[in-house]
Amino acid sequence: MNDPHDHKHPAVQKPTEDAETQALSEALASSFKLVKVIMILLVFVFLGSGIREVGSHERAIKLQFGKAVGSGDGALLDPGWHWAWPFPINEIVKIPIGQVQEVKSTVAFYGQTKEQELTGVGPVMMPTLDPRVDGYLLAGDGNIMHSRATMRYRISDPVRYAFYFQNASNVVQDTLDNSLNWAAARYVVDDAVRKDVTGFKDEVRRHATETLLAENLGVSIENIEIDSIPPRQVKSAFDEVTGAENTRSKTISEAQANANGALARAVGEADAIINNARANATSQLATVAAEAQYFKDQLKYYQANPELYTARLKAERIGRIMENVRTKVIQIENDGSTRKELRLQVSREPPKPATTSTPSASAPPAGANPAQY
Amino acid sequence: MKTNRLGMIIGFLLLLIFGVMLFMYQVRVTEVAVKTRFGKVVDTIVDPGVGFKMPWPIERIQRFDRRVQSFQDKFDETLTQDGRNLMVMLYLGWSIEKPAIFRDRIQDGSITEAERNLMSIVRSAKLEVVGQYPFSAFINTDEAKLKFTEIEGKILAVIQPQATSTYGIKIHFLGIKRLQLPPAITDKVFERMKAERMKLVQTYTSEGQAAATRIGTEADRDRAEKLAAAETEAKRIMGEADAAASASYEVFQQEPELAIFLLKLQALEASLQDRATLFLDTTTSPFDILARPEAKPTK
Numbered sequence: 001m002n003d004p005h006d007h008k009h010p011a012v013q014k015p016t017e018d019a020e021t022q023a024l025s026e027a028l029a030s031s032f033k034l035v036k037v038i039m040i041l042l043v044f045v046f047l048g049s050g051i052r053e054v055g056s057h058e059r060a061i062k063l064q065f066g067k068a069v070g071s072g073d074g075a076l077l078d079p080g081w082h083w084a085w086p087f088p089i090n091e092i093v094k095i096p097i098g099q100v101q102e103v104k105s106t107v108a109f110y111g112q113t114k115e116q117e118l119t120g121v122g123p124v125m126m127p128t129l130d131p132r133v134d135g136y137l138l139a140g141d142g143n144i145m146h147s148r149a150t151m152r153y154r155i156s157d158p159v160r161y162a163f164y165f166q167n168a169s170n171v172v173q174d175t176l177d178n179s180l181n182w183a184a185a186r187y188v189v190d191d192a193v194r195k196d197v198t199g200f201k202d203e204v205r206r207h208a209t210e211t212l213l214a215e216n217l218g219v220s221i222e223n224i225e226i227d228s229i230p231p232r233q234v235k236s237a238f239d240e241v242t243g244a245e246n247t248r249s250k251t252i253s254e255a256q257a258n259a260n261g262a263l264a265r266a267v268g269e270a271d272a273i274i275n276n277a278r279a280n281a282t283s284q285l286a287t288v289a290a291e292a293q294y295f296k297d298q299l300k301y302y303q304a305n306p307e308l309y310t311a312r313l314k315a316e317r318i319g320r321i322m323e324n325v326r327t328k329v330i331q332i333e334n335d336g337s338t339r340k341e342l343r344l345q346v347s348r349e350p351p352k353p354a355t356t357s358t359p360s361a362s363a364p365p366a367g368a369n370p371a372q373y
Numbered sequence: 374m375k376t377n378r379l380g381m382i383i384g385f386l387l388l389l390i391f392g393v394m395l396f397m398y399q400v401r402v403t404e405v406a407v408k409t410r411f412g413k414v415v416d417t418i419v420d421p422g423v424g425f426k427m428p429w430p431i432e433r434i435q436r437f438d439r440r441v442q443s444f445q446d447k448f449d450e451t452l453t454q455d456g457r458n459l460m461v462m463l464y465l466g467w468s469i470e471k472p473a474i475f476r477d478r479i480q481d482g483s484i485t486e487a488e489r490n491l492m493s494i495v496r497s498a499k500l501e502v503v504g505q506y507p508f509s510a511f512i513n514t515d516e517a518k519l520k521f522t523e524i525e526g527k528i529l530a531v532i533q534p535q536a537t538s539t540y541g542i543k544i545h546f547l548g549i550k551r552l553q554l555p556p557a558i559t560d561k562v563f564e565r566m567k568a569e570r571m572k573l574v575q576t577y578t579s580e581g582q583a584a585a586t587r588i589g590t591e592a593d594r595d596r597a598e599k600l601a602a603a604e605t606e607a608k609r610i611m612g613e614a615d616a617a618a619s620a621s622y623e624v625f626q627q628e629p630e631l632a633i634f635l636l637k638l639q640a641l642e643a644s645l646q647d648r649a650t651l652f653l654d655t656t657t658s659p660f661d662i663l664a665r666p667e668a669k670p671t672k
Contacts, residue, residue: 036379066401067421088399107462107551128559131448131460131551138552140514143566144559163402163440165466170443174464178548185512185521185552189566190573215466215546233563237570244574248581255585259592266596270603277607281614288618291639295625295632302631310634315659317638327650330660 050086054079057098059158063091068159075159095158100222103173105149107135108180110232125232136231137184145189147228151176151208157218168217175215179208180226193228194242201226395428405439405472408432414473437475437482441466441545444488446495448551457508458558462551463495463528467542474541490540498531511552525549 054060060077062069062084069075077092084090111133112123129136129144136144153172155161161168183203184192192200205224212219230238302309322328400406400418408416410432418424419439426432446463453459469475469487479487502524510520529547536542554562625632645651655663 063402063421065421065423066399066404068402127563128556129553130556131553135551136553138512138554140512140519142512142562143569144554144562166438166440166442171441171466174443174445174548174550177550178464181549181552182521186514186516186519188514211546211548230566231563233560234566234570237567241570241573241577244577248577248584251581252584252588255588259588262592263595263599266599270599273600273603273607274610277610281610284611284614285617285621288621291635292621292624295628295635298635299628299631302628306630309631313634313638317642318657318659321642321645322651324646325649325651329650329652330655330663 046086050084050090050092052082052084052092052094054082054092054094057096058094059097060092060094061159061162063093065089066091068163072159093162095155095162097155097158100152100154101169101172101219102150102152103169103176105135105147105151105176105180106173107177108137108147108149110134110136110146122232127233129231137180139184139189139192140186141188143189144231145184145193145228146231147180147184147192147226149176149180149204149224149226151224152222153212153219154222155218156220160216160218165217168219171215171217172212172219175208175211175217176204176224179204179211182207189230190241193230193238197226197228200228396425397423398426398434399423400434400436403438403440404436405469406434406436407472407476408434414476417472419472435476435482437469437472438484439469441468442484442488444491444495445550446499447492448553449496450555451500451503453503453508453511454505455507455509458555459503459508459511460551460553460555461499461503461549463499463547464550465495465529465532465547466545467491467536468545469541470537470543471541474538478540487540487542491536491542494532494535494539495528498528498535502528502531521549 052060054077056079058079060082061075062077062082065088076097082092084092110122110129116122136146139145151172165171183200187196187200187203201224204226205221208224209221212221229235298309398406400421400423402421404421406418407414408418408426410427411430412433415432418434426434444465444467446461446465448460448462450458450460475487476482479490505527506520506524509518510524512521513519525548529544532547533544536544622632653660655661
């Protein structure tokens with residue numbers, strides 16, 4: 001009665017169930033392995049997410065539970081790869097410490113768009129300045145000037161710069177604007193825009209440096225560039241002043257050149273006067289010496305026969321003089337009532353070169369006998 | 374067994390994380406915080422780091438930005454002591470000094486709301502202090518009369534106690550960011566600037582001419598001085614020469630008549646060198662030979 005298959009059937013069913021269980025078990029095991037792999041991968045990703053690269057122009061500070069690790073320069077991480085536990089355990093904050101930062105003044109130049117600034121063509125000039133769009137500075141003499149200023153700075157205290165100021169660059173810009181107003185308030189506009197541009201810039205820098213130090217911002221100024229101009233509304237008047245200054249300089253230069261020339265000529269004239277005097281003195285001394293010598297030479301002839309000597313010398317000289325005299329009038333007779341004249345016109349020729357009455361001309365030859373004269 | 378152990382580890386970790394989140398808090402270096410218990414402030418946390426707290430809703434940590442905020446005042450007109458209109462804009466740096474007061478007085482502890490409240494204090498202080506100084510105290514080329522920095526310090530001194538006591542805010546620094554005139558006045562300033570430039574043009578022109586004249590007259594004076602000095606020197610030289618000549622003339626003392634005769638001859642010849650017209654009578658040698666015998670002068 002018993003069907004032998006009745007005993008076989010459970011035997012057939014059990015292996016089937018075991019296989020399903022085994023398959024399920026294997027599937028679960030493989031899924032669990034997959035989950036483990038994923039979890040391990042997630043752990044690696046989690047740990048790897050704490051890797052940060054610090055660039056060559058940057059430094060970084062590691063925060064641990066919100067607090068900086070280390071203090072001062074010791075808190076700074078150098079450029080390169082750094083690992084930290086992911087947030088909220090660690091946090092790496094990068095600071096652009098090596099880069100030069102830049103801010104521009106926003107309150108001292110008339111309003112213009114970026115296109116206008118690039119092309120150099122300003123907006124239409126209005127008779128007044130509108131404080132909503134136009135910036136300017138009030139100078140110490142009550143005048144108005146425009147200034148375009150750029151300040152470049154470096155971060156000297158990265159911890160203060162990064163963690164103690166919500167927007168440090170805004171404070172730097174405010175400080176630049178303040179320093180421009182501070183310096184302008186004590187400057188004459190002509191000095192600030194033309195005559196003492198460097199001095200004005202130095203004043204702005206000095207005040208900005210002191211203020212940034214007082215604000216403890218953790219920055220140091222690299223340089224400040226300032227371009228100051230008079231308002232466009234009065235530019236032509238400023239140009240006229242510049243022209244007048246140039247004219248003044250030119251007039252003074254020309255006068256100085258003329259004066260220098262006159263003085264140089266005066267020096268020459270003075271030298272000539274002194275040299276002439278020296279020459280005359282030398283000549284006079286030589287002449288006197290010659291005359292003295294001549295006198296000495298003639299003395300013995302004169303003493304030998306004064307009358308003959310004087311008559312001879314007089315006749316000789318008169319004769320020589322008559323050669324140069326153009327007209328000679330000799331009164332022959334004068335009896336008181338009538339006068340007779342003999343007029344001799346000897347020559348109309350130009351006079352001969354003046355003959356100097358050198359003693360030698362009349363001097364007897366050396367060795368002559370005085371008695372003959 | 375192995376699976377159960379791993380599961381336990383994971384469960385423990387999750388429990389740990391959950392526990393940390395419930396019982397611990399972290400305050401960043403840029404923050405300050407207050408700990409409240411059932412809404413009431415029980416602690417002020419100003420140092421960064423981690424701390425313990427009872428889980429919500431028993432205790433709660435409320436954080437605020439502790440960094441210095443940059444704030445700019447409204448750019449509006451104020452009256453100076455001497456009744457001049459001046460437009461002044463201030464900038465200042467402020468931070469939360471007393472978080473508990475700040476939390477109580479500022480709605481939601483909002484920075485924007487805090488600055489809105491700060492604005493009224495700053496404006497009031499600005500009006501008060503600017504009204505105490507004349508216009509010349511803001512801009513002046515005389516350092517003694519210029520009170521720019523003093524005015525900034527005084528405004529800060531007025532704001533500081535109010536801001537701290539009322540809102541728990543500390544003002545770190547304050548300065549003038551903009552200083553301008555109302556638009557209606559700028560065209561008058563331009564007119565004055567033009568007039569001043571015209572005066573400068575005249576001044577520079579006159580200065581140039583005056584300087585040129587001065588230089589010219591100085592040069593004339595120097596020239597005259599140099600020539601006078603040269604004349605003096607020339608006279609001195611000639612005087613010395615005359616003195617030396619006089620010494621040489623002493624030889625003439627041996628026979629003065631001959632000396633006088635020779636000098637006369639020399640003078641006569643020198644004076645009649647250039648085609649002169651000469652009148653002579655027959656008494657003059659050698660023309661005496663032309664005279665009649667009775668007219669012949671006796672010697």
